Amino acid sequence: MEWLKSKRLPAGFYAVFILCLAGTIVQAVEIYRLESLSRAMTDPLGVVVDEGTPAAVVFAKAHGLDRAGNPEEAIRLYTSLRNAEDRDLRARALHNLATLYLRDGARRWNARGVLEFERVNTLIELAKEDYREALRLNPDDWDARYNLEYAWRITPPPKEKDKSDWRGSKSSVFSTLPGLPAGGP
Amino acid sequence: MAIFALNSAVLADVSPLRDLSISTVRDYGIVMGETVTGEIRAAVAQGYELQTAALPLPGSAISDHLELRDVRWSKETLGDDSVYRIALTYQVFKGVREPETLTVPALRLRFDRGGQSFETEVPAWHFTLSPLIAPAVSDEAVKLRGDLPPPVYSSVSHWRGFSAFLAGLAGLSLYAAWRLGLPPFRRNATPFFLALRGLKKLSGQAPGVENHRQALRLVHRALDETAGHVLFAAELDRFLQAHAHYEVAREELAGFFALSERLFFAAGEPDVPQDALSRLQALCRTMIAAGSGKR
Numbered sequence: 001m002e003w004l005k006s007k008r009l010p011a012g013f014y015a016v017f018i019l020c021l022a023g024t025i026v027q028a029v030e031i032y033r034l035e036s037l038s039r040a041m042t043d044p045l046g047v048v049v050d051e052g053t054p055a056a057v058v059f060a061k062a063h064g065l066d067r068a069g070n071p072e073e074a075i076r077l078y079t080s081l082r083n084a085e086d087r088d089l090r091a092r093a094l095h096n097l098a099t100l101y102l103r104d105g106a107r108r109w110n111a112r113g114v115l116e117f118e119r120v121n122t123l124i125e126l127a128k129e130d131y132r133e134a135l136r137l138n139p140d141d142w143d144a145r146y147n148l149e150y151a152w153r154i155t156p157p158p159k160e161k162d163k164s165d166w167r168g169s170k171s172s173v174f175s176t177l178p179g180l181p182a183g184g185p
Numbered sequence: 186m187a188i189f190a191l192n193s194a195v196l197a198d199v200s201p202l203r204d205l206s207i208s209t210v211r212d213y214g215i216v217m218g219e220t221v222t223g224e225i226r227a228a229v230a231q232g233y234e235l236q237t238a239a240l241p242l243p244g245s246a247i248s249d250h251l252e253l254r255d256v257r258w259s260k261e262t263l264g265d266d267s268v269y270r271i272a273l274t275y276q277v278f279k280g281v282r283e284p285e286t287l288t289v290p291a292l293r294l295r296f297d298r299g300g301q302s303f304e305t306e307v308p309a310w311h312f313t314l315s316p317l318i319a320p321a322v323s324d325e326a327v328k329l330r331g332d333l334p335p336p337v338y339s340s341v342s343h344w345r346g347f348s349a350f351l352a353g354l355a356g357l358s359l360y361a362a363w364r365l366g367l368p369p370f371r372r373n374a375t376p377f378f379l380a381l382r383g384l385k386k387l388s389g390q391a392p393g394v395e396n397h398r399q400a401l402r403l404v405h406r407a408l409d410e411t412a413g414h415v416l417f418a419a420e421l422d423r424f425l426q427a428h429a430h431y432e433v434a435r436e437e438l439a440g441f442f443a444l445s446e447r448l449f450f451a452a453g454e455p456d457v458p459q460d461a462l463s464r465l466q467a468l469c470r471t472m473i474a475a476g477s478g479k480r
Binding site: 008009013016017020021023024027028030031034035037038041044056059060063066088089092095096099100102103106109110131132135136139141142143144145146147148149150151152153154 | 278318331344347353
């Protein structure tokens with residue numbers, strides 16, 4: 001305990017002090033960031049999205065837009081999160097994007113069936129691809145598994161080819177070939 | 186656990202491949218999007234090395250419905266053999282209306298030893314894929330699962346960290362204050378500082394001879410502590426030579442010793458000046474100031 005009586009502080013003191021100071025600053029910055037994020041996410045529709053908008057706020061706005069009946073804009077925002085750094089957020093965005101496609105595709109399929117083959121097929125394929133990607137990122141997403149299976153169920157069968165309406169009058173295509181001009185060598 | 190073992194007896198005695206089997210934790214009840222792992226156990230003659238570069242890469246599509254998610258392998262020596270365990274994790278992407286058997290295609294493994302090499306084929310194996318949606322439910326009756334809500338970001342863990350670091354800082358600051366004698370500890374306050382504090386307390390009490398004697402004792406104690414021994418009036422010169430910075434208080438110190446002489450050793454009732462306590466306080470302040478000037 002003799003060293004305790006000396007007036008000088010041990011060298012380790014400064015290292016621990018700096019560590020604690022740095023830790024306090026880092027935690028304070030993180031708290032500020034999360035509190036700001038949470039504040040912005042409570043009213044996401046009021047946020048003007050630009051390049052600097054945090055991905056979580058973009059997600060919240062897309063979610064809010066879908067709820068407010070604007071799926072087109074929601075799709076645009078979710079699509080912008082395809083390459084988000086946050087893996088969990090990326091998986092969620094892909095899940096919701098796929099759900100938007102599938103919801104539209106299922107509605108059309110149940111209403112008009114193969115009559116909307118092109119549209120339904122495109123929507124279902126987009127949904128399947130996004131669900132697959134969401135499941136690659138998070139294989140435990142049971143809702144994505146369920147919806148993807150449903151997408152498989154309602155995948156339209158390949159549309160039959162339209163019958164050709166060409167009617168040839170010649171007995172052979174060779175008969176339509178021009179012959180050598182008369183008087184040739 | 187399902188094990189698909191190849192009969193070792195069919196492997197020629199001279200074959201460097203001693204044993205080959207595939208096992209999986211579960212080969213039934215697999216559903217859409219689930220991962221299924223097949224572990225290959227290959228025992229080969231010692232010295233043969235598995236050519237891991239020839240293994241399929243994670244992320245590659247194995248068939249229309251299977252993607253390879255992960256490849257891990259390990260090697261251990263068992264007697265004269267090297268045993269390789271290769272775990273391949275596949276993810277299933279196929280929707281079915283009724284249970285269906287899917288096949289994991291055969292896989293070729295290559296082993297090298299010096300200039301020698303041999304290849305072996307891990308046979309295809311199967312598992313049962315089951316539907317998640319009851320087969321009896323019509324497509325129109327299936328209720329889609331909804332979208333996912335935005336993630337919730339909680340700062341609770343950061344508040345905990347912040348509190349812990351802040352507590353650490355507070356503790357370190359208190360420790361430093363204690364070590365350096367800074368407020369609130371003032372452990373290293375000069376003896377005259379402590380004496381002054383005692384005098385202030387005494388000044389609030391009823392005046393009297395005993396009160397003044399107590400005040401003198403406080404200053405004596407401070408002087409003794411500073412000198413390192415009991416300091417008598419006769420030693421004042423030597424004390425001031427040793428502590429030249431206190432020279433400014435020579436007269437006050439001489440007055441103090443004279444007062445002390447009167448109060449402790451004079452016969453009869455001593456004559457105590459009215460301002461004795463305040464003069465002692467002034468002496469202490471002078472000594473504190475002189476001492477801090479030295480520092």
